Amino acid sequence: MKVALFVPCYIDQFYPQVGIATLQLLEKLGVQAHFPAQQTCCGQPLANSGCERDALPIYKHFVQTFSDYDYVVAPSGSCVYHVRKHFDKLDQTADVQHVRGAAYDLIDFISTVLKVEELPGAFPHKVGLHLSCHGQRGLHQANESEMTPVRDGQLSRLLRSLDGIELTNLNRNDECCGFGGTFCVSEAGISARMGQDRVADHVRNGTQVLTGSDMSCLMHLEGIVRRAKLPIKVMHAAEILNGVMVNA
Amino acid sequence: MNHAIRADKFLLDADRTTWHDETLWFVREKRDRAAYGVPEFQELRELASGIKNHTLSRLDLYLQEFEAAAQANGVHVHWAADAAEHNAIILDIIQKQGATRIVKSKSMLTEECHLNPFLIKHGIEVVDTDLGERIIQFRDEPPSHIVLPAIHLKKEDVGDTFHTHLGTTKGESDPQRLTEAARQHLRAKFLAGQVAISGVNFAIAETGAVVVCTNEGNADLGVNLAKVHIAAMGIEKIIPRLSDLGVFTRLLARSATGQPVTTYTSHFTKPAPGKEMHIVIVDNGRTQQLGRPDFRASLKCIRCGACMNTCPVYRRSGGHSYDFTVPGPIGAILSPNIDMKKHASLPFASTLCGSCTDVCPVKIDIHTQLYKWRQVLGEANEIPASKKWSMKFMGRVLASTRVYGLGGQFARKALRLLPHGLTHAPSMNAWAVARELPEAPKQSFREWYAKQPAPAAQPTQPQISA
Numbered sequence: 001m002k003v004a005l006f007v008p009c010y011i012d013q014f015y016p017q018v019g020i021a022t023l024q025l026l027e028k029l030g031v032q033a034h035f036p037a038q039q040t041c042c043g044q045p046l047a048n049s050g051c052e053r054d055a056l057p058i059y060k061h062f063v064q065t066f067s068d069y070d071y072v073v074a075p076s077g078s079c080v081y082h083v084r085k086h087f088d089k090l091d092q093t094a095d096v097q098h099v100r101g102a103a104y105d106l107i108d109f110i111s112t113v114l115k116v117e118e119l120p121g122a123f124p125h126k127v128g129l130h131l132s133c134h135g136q137r138g139l140h141q142a143n144e145s146e147m148t149p150v151r152d153g154q155l156s157r158l159l160r161s162l163d164g165i166e167l168t169n170l171n172r173n174d175e176c177c178g179f180g181g182t183f184c185v186s187e188a189g190i191s192a193r194m195g196q197d198r199v200a201d202h203v204r205n206g207t208q209v210l211t212g213s214d215m216s217c218l219m220h221l222e223g224i225v226r227r228a229k230l231p232i233k234v235m236h237a238a239e240i241l242n243g244v245m246v247n248a
Numbered sequence: 249m250n251h252a253i254r255a256d257k258f259l260l261d262a263d264r265t266t267w268h269d270e271t272l273w274f275v276r277e278k279r280d281r282a283a284y285g286v287p288e289f290q291e292l293r294e295l296a297s298g299i300k301n302h303t304l305s306r307l308d309l310y311l312q313e314f315e316a317a318a319q320a321n322g323v324h325v326h327w328a329a330d331a332a333e334h335n336a337i338i339l340d341i342i343q344k345q346g347a348t349r350i351v352k353s354k355s356m357l358t359e360e361c362h363l364n365p366f367l368i369k370h371g372i373e374v375v376d377t378d379l380g381e382r383i384i385q386f387r388d389e390p391p392s393h394i395v396l397p398a399i400h401l402k403k404e405d406v407g408d409t410f411h412t413h414l415g416t417t418k419g420e421s422d423p424q425r426l427t428e429a430a431r432q433h434l435r436a437k438f439l440a441g442q443v444a445i446s447g448v449n450f451a452i453a454e455t456g457a458v459v460v461c462t463n464e465g466n467a468d469l470g471v472n473l474a475k476v477h478i479a480a481m482g483i484e485k486i487i488p489r490l491s492d493l494g495v496f497t498r499l500l501a502r503s504a505t506g507q508p509v510t511t512y513t514s515h516f517t518k519p520a521p522g523k524e525m526h527i528v529i530v531d532n533g534r535t536q537q538l539g540r541p542d543f544r545a546s547l548k549c550i551r552c553g554a555c556m557n558t559c560p561v562y563r564r565s566g567g568h569s570y571d572f573t574v575p576g577p578i579g580a581i582l583s584p585n586i587d588m589k590k591h592a593s594l595p596f597a598s599t600l601c602g603s604c605t606d607v608c609p610v611k612i613d614i615h616t617q618l619y620k621w622r623q624v625l626g627e628a629n630e631i632p633a634s635k636k637w638s639m640k641f642m643g644r645v646l647a648s649t650r651v652y653g654l655g656g657q658f659a660r661k662a663l664r665l666l667p668h669g670l671t672h673a674p675s676m677n678a679w680a681v682a683r684e685l686p687e688a689p690k691q692s693f694r695e696w697y698a699k700q701p702a703p704a705a706q707p708t709q710p711q712i713s714a
Contacts, residue, residue, distance in 0.1 A: 016692055040645075051626050192682030195682070
């Protein structure tokens with residue numbers, strides 16, 4: 001199994017520790033992932049801004065970079081969703097179709113490809129799980145409140161398997177955090193208010209560690225947590241899972 | 249003025265924003281419970297979507313079938329290409345009756361056509377008889393929601409409005425007393441009404457009947473008391489058979505307010521003896537939308553408002569921030585069809601979270617259409633120049649490994665060295681209105697990775713050839 005690690009541009013630049021945790025976690029799960037150095041970005045920021053045409057060279061670069069791998073794993077469901085759903089704009093060559101199908105969010109890869117449902121280790125904290133919309137509604141990694149009252153998903157199952165962990169029961173389990181890519185600056189007021197409301201739900205219900213599998217939502221929420229100087233630590237799920245496996 | 253600027257005005261009153269958000273979330277939760285309570289709810293959505301897709305695929309035939317059936321029932325059928333024709337037809341019917349007093353039940357189509365100001369200009373009194381509609385009519389405001397037109401107002405606001413217009417006690421905000429005042433006021437208007445105008449929720453091709461769903465019964469009362477009934481409908485209201493109706497009535501009220509069904513589901517088939525019934529069938533841009541394959545499905549909408557109640561942007565920006573008859577996510581995909589320049593910011597008033605698509609009872613892919621409108625607007629140069637050029641620049645950077653790597657190093661270094669007050673000045677950095685920037689690390693992931701000894705940097709897997 002040839003696995004490539006895709007580290008989205010903003011994680012590469014601002015959250016290298018998340019890329020490192022992803023690589024190490026995969027290694028502990030028996031997967032030696034390779035990081036092709038020529039990778040850049042999936043092109044989503046441009047396309048979501050209405051500039052899909054300008055994103056096409058980025059799409060092509062992405063496909064060239066990853067076409068020789070069986071799986072392309074990224075710690076960001078949003079980028080994966082973009083590759084799967086919106087690379088339909090490229091000519092559907094065998095390479096393009098392969099890369100679209102090979103792209104996986106890290107947690108999805110662990111759950112559905114590696115079929116790992118639980119992990120050894122302890123994380124004795126109250127953890128608030130932020131579901132990213134693209135991972136949840138786009139990639140179906142978790143149940144949606146629009147469909148069912150049952151709150152279940154890949155990441156919550158993995159987290160629940162850790163000793164001593166308590167997951168926060170939120171009032172609104174899957175409301176969008178308001179990041180939304182360039183939305184966070186073009187509609188900065190609404191974006192900020194949505195993020196503040198999401199964080200308030202976690203504060204109200206006792207979250208100590210706020211996590212998720214999409215670093216873009218977490219970057220936005222962390223920005224709000226730090227501005228308000230709240231006693232909440234924001235960590236990507238890969239950091240938690242990789243951390244507990246060190247102790248395992 | 250764009251959506252973001254109007255939204256910022258709404259957000260200035262933080263407490264009211266909280267109240268608006270929580271009120272609509274309450275409706276969303278009622279919808280959820282109603283949906284969970286029907287085991288076949290997802291099948292119903294699929295069925296409704298299929299019926300609507302089928303109907304739109306042969307809309308011309310069903311419209312003709314509907315017209316023939318309605319005429320056979322003794323109903324006058326009129327065709328209006330646009331809002332101006334719609335208004336002129338209705339004025340003509342009213343004037344032929346020598347009527348001056350109109351009672352109207354809820355109709356988003358007549359809002360869209362700006363019928364009220366048109367009739368008033370011609371010396372005709374128009375009274376909206378839906379309570380929410382009457383409140384905003386007093387205030388001379390457009391509806392802020394298609395099902396809950398006065399949802400932007402608190403009971404204290406209604407008390408002030410009724411004090412001014414109905415003479416209720418100043419400061420009265422008891423919903424029971426205010427409703428009673430409206431009932432007494434409207435009862436007189438109903439009794440005096442000469443022509444009743446209603447909207448149409450569903451038009452049944454097979455029978456030529458129109459179906460109107462209300463909770464207040466105001467459509468029935470208006471129609472049954474007046475001599476003439478005018479029903480205004482968009483061409484997309486058609487469903488093929490009476491037996492299809494149950495699929496939609498089971499979905500409509502559950503999706504809208506969480507009720508199993510609206511209090512009144514009124515079927516108007518033929519005029520009572522000595523009375524007249526007219527149906528005005530309106531295009532007003534709908535065939536143009538039907539001709540856009542990517543956006544055609546927006547015409548499946550049954551106007552339940554569920555996408556508004558669930559939309560985290562709508563709940564915090566209010567319906568008026570959309571500046572279009574139909575606000576919220578569905579409005580954001582309908583409005584550019586009408587005026588692309590004016591409504592260019594609406595498809596961007598979304599995080600593309602997809603909740604709208606998931607609550608839509610007829611499975612319109614709303615968030616996908618929002619994304620596609622963005623591309624249409626980008627191609628048509630209807631996005632801000634700053635965004636357009638920065639995206640072109642980003643496109644160059646991100647298509648090249650080398651330029652991207654250097655750019656990232658430079659940006660992180662700048663962030664570390666520049667003073668916080670500069671990097672976080674809200675006038676220069678919209679991110680910083682409420683958020684700290686991430687702390688810029690000394691090395692990126694790729695810089696770290698390049699320094700790792702084997703095997704991390706030298707995978708056991710064969711290298712790919714670039």
